[in-house]
Amino acid sequence: MRWEELDQQPCSLARTLAVIGDKWTLLVLRDCFLGVRRFDEFEKRLGITRHLLAGRLKKLVEHGVLAKVAYQQRPLREEYRLTPKGLDLHPTILTLVSWGDRYMADERGAPVLHLHKGCGQIMKPVVVCSECAEPVTARDVRVQAGAGWTVPGVLPLAVRGGTD
Template sequence: MKWDDLDKQPCSLARALSVVGDRWTLVILRDCFLGVRRFDDLEKRLGITRHVLADRLKKLVEHGVLYKTPYQQKPVREEYRLTEKGLALHPVVMALVHWGDQHMADERGAPIVHVHKQCGQFMQPVTVCSCCGEPVTARDIRVEVGSGWQDRSSELIPEKDCC
């Protein structure tokens, strides 16, 4: 499988990675969720080259994850805002942050914490079943071929559990 062909794979993860699957894109999205919207602010915060930042922002706009809106007219200057498609990535970003807090933080702990506005408590993301509401882990899931599967003879889905 070639990196440039990920968007053509019969796998939703591969297709998603074709849009958001590099480190710069994920930290750009992190900053967008933190309310950073302007090119110069992103460049300064991330220490990223203008070329790479422009490339990643262009791709996110092309794929409908971000949209540009003017904040100044003369000269026209635009900021980047999350679309509904972009906001739908919030659970993904939160899950990666949570993993980083658990497995990559130093002895000082998590660099930032998330507070649920409604109850005021510190929160951690939890994956739950959309039908019964019970928390689920990798051991609680069985994978089956879905209607979007193109090659039903493929061996991509093993018959044994993952763990």
């Protein structure tokens, strides 16, 4: 499988990685969730070249993850805002951050804390079943081929055994 062909794979993760699967794109998304909207601010915070940043932002706009919105007319100046599709990535980003807090933080602990606005408490993301609201781990899930599975005669790996 070639990196440039990920979007053609019969796998939602591969197709997702084709859009958001490089380090700069994930850091751009992180900054979006922290309130960064303008090109120069992304460039300053990330230390990324203008060329690389422009490419990452263009791809996120093309895929509907971000939208360019004018904040000034003369001269025209635009900023990048998360779309509903982009906002749907928040649980993914939050889960990656939580993993990093657990396994990559130093002895001082997490560099950023996430507080739930509803109760005011420091929170960690939890994956739950959409049907029964029970917490879900890797061992609680099995997969089966869906309507979008297009590899005849080959079953998704977990159908054959999973994480056990």
